[in-house]
Amino acid sequence: AQSVTQLGSHVSVSEGALVLLRCNYSSSVPPYLFWYVQYPNQGLQLLLKYTSAATLVKGINGFEAEFKKSETSFHLTKLSAHMSDAAEYFCAVSSRSGTYKYIFGTGTRLKVLA
Amino acid sequence: DAGVIQSPRHEVTEMGQEVTLRCKPISGHDYLFWYRQTMMRGLELLIYFNNNVPIDDSGMPEDRFSAKMPNASFSTLKIQPSEPRDSAVYFCASKPSAVSTDTQYFGPGTRLTVL
Numbered sequence: 001a002q003s004v005t006q007l008g009s010h011v012s013v014s015e016g017a018l019v020l021l022r023c024n025y026s027s028s029v030p031p032y033l034f035w036y037v038q039y040p041n042q043g044l045q046l047l048l049k050y051t052s053a054a055t056l057v058k059g060i061n062g063f064e065a066e067f068k069k070s071e072t073s074f075h076l077t078k079l080s081a082h083m084s085d086a087a088e089y090f091c092a093v094s095s096r097s098g099t100y101k102y103i104f105g106t107g108t109r110l111k112v113l114a
Numbered sequence: 115d116a117g118v119i120q121s122p123r124h125e126v127t128e129m130g131q132e133v134t135l136r137c138k139p140i141s142g143h144d145y146l147f148w149y150r151q152t153m154m155r156g157l158e159l160l161i162y163f164n165n166n167v168p169i170d171d172s173g174m175p176e177d178r179f180s181a182k183m184p185n186a187s188f189s190t191l192k193i194q195p196s197e198p199r200d201s202a203v204y205f206c207a208s209k210p211s212a213v214s215t216d217t218q219y220f221g222p223g224t225r226l227t228v229l
Contacts, residue, residue, distance in 0.1 A: 032215055043118070043205055043220035051215040090157065094214055101170065102218065104157040 002027045004093045006105035014113045019078040021108045023065075023091035026072065033074040034092040034102065035065055044090060050074060061085070086112045116140075118221035120206050126227045132194040135224045137206030138187055145209040147218060148181055148191050152202045163189065164212075196228045 007022040025031060032051055036044040048059025055067045061084075065076045076089060088109045092102040119138040127133055139146045147162040161171040166183045174181070178197070183189040193200055203225050207218040 034217075036220075041222075043222045044207075045220070046217045049215065049217065101159055101162070106156045 002031060002093050002095060002103050004091050004103055004105040006089075006091050006108050008108055009106065010109050010111065012111040012113055013081045015083055016080050019063075019076070019081045019085065019110065021076040021089050021091075021110065023074045023076065023105060024072050025074065025091075025093050027093060027095075030067075030069055032094040033065075033067065034094065035059065035063070035074075035076050036090045036092060038088045038090065038107075040087070047076070047089075081110075081112045083112050083114065086110055118206055118208055118219055120204075120221035120224050122224060123222065124225045124227075126229065127196055128229050129197055130195045131228075132192065133196045133200075133226060133228075135191040135204050135206075135226070137189045137191070137221060139189070139206070139208030140210075140219055141187065143208035143210050143219075144212070145216075145218075146183060146189050147207040147209070148189070149205040149207065149220075150202045151205060151223070157205075160191070193226075196226075198228045201226055201228050 003026045005024045013019055034049045035047040037047050038044045047063050048057045050057050050067045058064045063078045065074050067074050088107045090107045091105040094102050121136045144165055148160040149157050151157050160173045161181045163183045181191045203223045205223045206221045209216045209218045
């Protein structure tokens with residue numbers, strides 16, 4: 001069975017600092033992986049996704065993530081945090097077998113300090 | 115494109131009442147998903163449809179929950195009777211096709227409070 005673990009339910013960074021949000025997956029075969037962002041009182045919005053074309057994936061708003069099979073990880077990074085990045089971030093895994101179901105992590109709430 | 119539309123955005127009801135949540139997917143999308151988000155359980159998939167047909171309802175918590183998709187542009191999630199533990203944010207999402215890498219597009223959610 002697939003699963004995804006997000007380490008750290010809350011992360012605080014200073015404005016301008018590096019953002020690192022961790023995601024590890026468990027799957028018998030490399031899955032498809034997604035990062036979504038949820039701003040307060042809004043739905044989820046796709047940041048980026050890994051579909052095996054390239055291990056380093058660039059997304060919107062300056063975010064990127066690197067798929068590391070050896071570490072079963074797909075951590076999300078941004079070089080310089082902005083106040084507008086404050087939100088909740090979800091990692092999700094989807095099987096290649098076509099069940100079309102996402103398994104979501106528990107989310108990481110990012111706080112950006114002025 | 116208007117995106118996925120959900121109504122109402124907020125619903126407050128009393129225990130025992132029937133609640134109906136509504137969703138209009140993005141035009142042309144073949145897949146529709148209903149999720150529930152709570153602090154305790156995070157985001158859970160309740161049910162999903164392909165071309166208006168329910169494919170997997172294994173996430174529906176109990177018989178009090180039912181979902182329908184009478185046509186390609188409308189779906190409902192009904193709770194009857196509602197209970198306080200049903201309080202959550204309910205999201206609808208749609209996806210274009212059967213390609214596994216397709217993005218799911220989420221609506222803004224309905225915040226349900228059952229008193």
